[in-house]
Amino acid sequence: MQGTSIRACLARKVSAALLFTALPIAAVAQTTPAAPAVPPVKLGIVTFLTGPAAGPFGIPGRNSAEIMIEMLNAGKVPAPYATPGLAGAPILPKFVDEAGSSANQVTEFRNLVQRDGMNAVVGYISSGNCLAVAPVAEELKALTVFWDCGTPRIFEEKPLKYVFRATPHATMDNVAAARYVLKKFPDLASFSGINQNYAWGQDSWRDFVAAMKALAPKATVDKELLPKLFAGEFGAEISALLTTNSKVVHSSFWNGDLESFIVQNGARGLPARSTMVYTAGETAMFRLGAKIPDGTIIGARGPHGVMAPDTPLNKWFRGVYEDRFATSPTYPAYHMAQSILGLKSAWDKAAAAKGGQQPSIDEVVKAFEGLEFEGPSAKIRMAIGNGHQGIADIAYGSFRFNKAEGKAEIVDIVRYPAECVNPPANMTSTAWLEAGMPGAKCN
Amino acid sequence: MTGLRILLGAVILGGLGAAAPFTPLWLISLVTLAMSTGLVVCGLIILWRGGLVPFGQALFFATGAYTVALSGRWFGLTDAFLLIGLAVIMAALVAFVVGFLLAQYREIFFAMLSLALSMILYGVLVKSETLGSTDGINVTQASFFGLKPRGPGYTFALFWLALGMVFTAWVGVSAYLGSVAGQLAGAIRDNEIRVEYLGISVTRLVHLKLTISAALAGAGGALAALSISHVDPQMAYWTTSGGFVFVTILAGAASVPAAFLGALLFEIVRTIAVALLPGGWQLILGSVLLLTILFVPEGLGSLMIRKRAAVTEKGAA
């Protein structure tokens, strides 16, 4: 008796939980024109809603997903995406917090697919979570689009069938950074790096050093600093950098640590001695404004944000995003938008091959492989990782604070073609870097 | 522990195993993961009864998990039983070695030192770029005596394996708690010096308890690694240890089955909290813990025992 009543109570709780989460979704669904014939496509969206990565990445990603889904459902996205929903089917999103251990993420992924019946999942900022979820996505045959994680390992360790990543991986960020640095400082004698002591920081630094070795074999490494993630206090590291003669300091810091580091090193005059290179600097530049010294080299993990070209799609995207959220979209917003647009392109293509009928997941997967589509900021080609990993152009530029308008700007923008900064399809990024980047086409 | 109770336990777990094919797969995965936590909590109960609360049990949990991942990666071992056996041995071995140090400590110092040790392992793992640093590494899918079930079959196989481990742990831990060494736990908690006067080395006893609890944590880590198919340094971080202590509080030290029920409840509360309030699930989790401590101080297990006692009394009357 006891057992059944507990179970009944639990069932009530679970259904209550589902009901509550359904409410906001229902509200979104109501604003879209009814298309009664086609059942909706349920889309799980996983992004940091709490924790340190929520502000810089998670929330812009969620905002971008919210607005893209709403606009797609309404058929209001400009060409070539002007048809409503995914091949006519409205999208029903369900948002899940990415905070918590990778065990939690695997559990919640199973819940999304097996309990909540999601047709596809767009998710994950943390590379660790991407790596943990990938085998489960394969096991469940669940179409999954990773939207922001950077590690090249996803498709290099084993081929995957149901997992895609439209967003290029992080090797590109650091190869392009090296090229840009050497364009500014052709005779660079030595450089240093300060990166967070976890996978992202270690990988970024390793790739940057390898690219520098290939492009400027004479340049040496002065200091290699790897402070703890979220250390917040970098006094000792800044002193260590001040004691070197490095012209250039590489850093893949993001948000909290990045802003703290910029303020602290500014107060102690580090930028007067070394030019700083922030590969993920774009998320912080509007918040810090004049605190960032002019000439600082800024990356945006793609040609996103202010470095994006002036296409109609980009103008539209910036317009609706700024109207709704009263702030400019930073690169995570672009990553999310291009991931959802990739999914839509694949879906529409698969449906077109079927005479307009809703495609099966396997058909979408087939259509997604090797796909080329337009993102708001660049053309994405699913060219490597057996057609599952996107490559795109990337841009780097130098920061300038426009005092007249009180606005942060990027100048001296250099755009590198995808083939110039990405490994070819048959090589892993590490092997490609170690071999001196053979086959890179930069013009 | 009587034969009857063992039989009862076997029947209940057997029933759960038989019900698996009729249960949604996500729930089976969730229960399997909860059981891995339950195994760790079982070990914590042994320590807790002796008045010891480690804030670094994740050390042994992560040792077990990484043993599974690395045996597969380096030596190509895939047999689940072999992997779990290795994980248990490795975790127990680590505990045996650090036990010479840890067993000297009590109270908050025991907690802090175990925390420091687990954070050192965390640091080593984060530093190991070949092991993927914080991104961790995938675990190859296991085989079971040469059988290689895939898809849902794999989920079932792991679930049955987990049930077997739970049964073994339950019988073993109950037997230990009932033994003289186990019964002395309360005495150690109350007054060590008196126990020493009985001619028993408290340090050796604590060392043994630590090793047993580490073996259980290693088993839990191995099961978690197999069921998540991924390991990462977060498994050694202090918040993971905090989670284990959390469940122990929720369950209470009164009974072994409560450890597993507590772990299951924790996992369910967490997953519902995530669904209910994606941006505030920690708030719910924290509130549940707070209310448990304030209103059910002996843990949920004590409710079961109280109930049983009430039934027995009624029967006697």
Place this chain on the structure above:
Amino acid sequence: MITVIAIVTDGLVYAAWLFVVAIGLTLIFGVMKILNVAHGAFYAFGAYAAATAIGLYFDRGWPVVGGYLAIATAAIAIGLVMGYILERVFLRRVYGRDEVVVVLITYALFLILEDVLILIWGTDGRSAYQPYTEAGSFTVGGLPLSVYDIGLVGFAGLLAIASSLAIKRTTFGRLLTAVIYDRETAAAFGVNVTRVYTVTFLVGAVLGALGGALTAPKISVTPGLGVEVIVLAFAVVAIGGMGSMEGALVGALIVGLFRAGAVHLIPQLELFSIYAVMALVLVFRPQGLFSRAQPRKI
């Protein structure tokens, strides 16, 4: 030479920060025997309150000097409010319960407060750099140093002296010492232990908030800030001896200098440095450096 100067100054700056963060924790532990995980929440709330206060203050264009007062006021206010609520509503119910249970209460409170923080301030980072950047910098032996950082070292020194005097010279300090040594005997002699507990907890909370508030101008104040601080502060307190003020000071100095040395000389070790020092100290001095031997009770 410049490296030596750098190690010493960096070590001192870091130690000053650690000391301010750890002293509240060790005080609460010494008097109340509570290992207060919610200390991380005091720190985080202090940082957010200070960031908000600095923002409001400098938006009005008021003189810089007052900004430092704004920091202190914000920290004291939020520390008092939170300390009072936590002590009155939750901790008072569990005095006398098992130490570990009380730790878990504070752990639960910490989890809750982490999310409350997001509910109040949102997930976006906050920044309030003016007090830090306006303070300027000066150069010693070719190494530019921040005035604010050196000011922090001075503040930590004053705090150490003040707390030592307060304990040795004031009536309340003597009562405190009595409670630290033996709560029951103190109570038997008529010390109002509950009142001592309340005051201690409030002071501890204010110190935790102050730690966060003083750090706020140097960093981007983001969610999750408190998690990192707890374990660090624990380590410092464990090294120095739980509940000992001198211990917190010496522990902070050891960790600070050790870490600075590691960053400059062997950066690979930085990640382990604190835990390695802690394990090492505990191996040789299980009760920490400055702890009294406990009498055996049969």
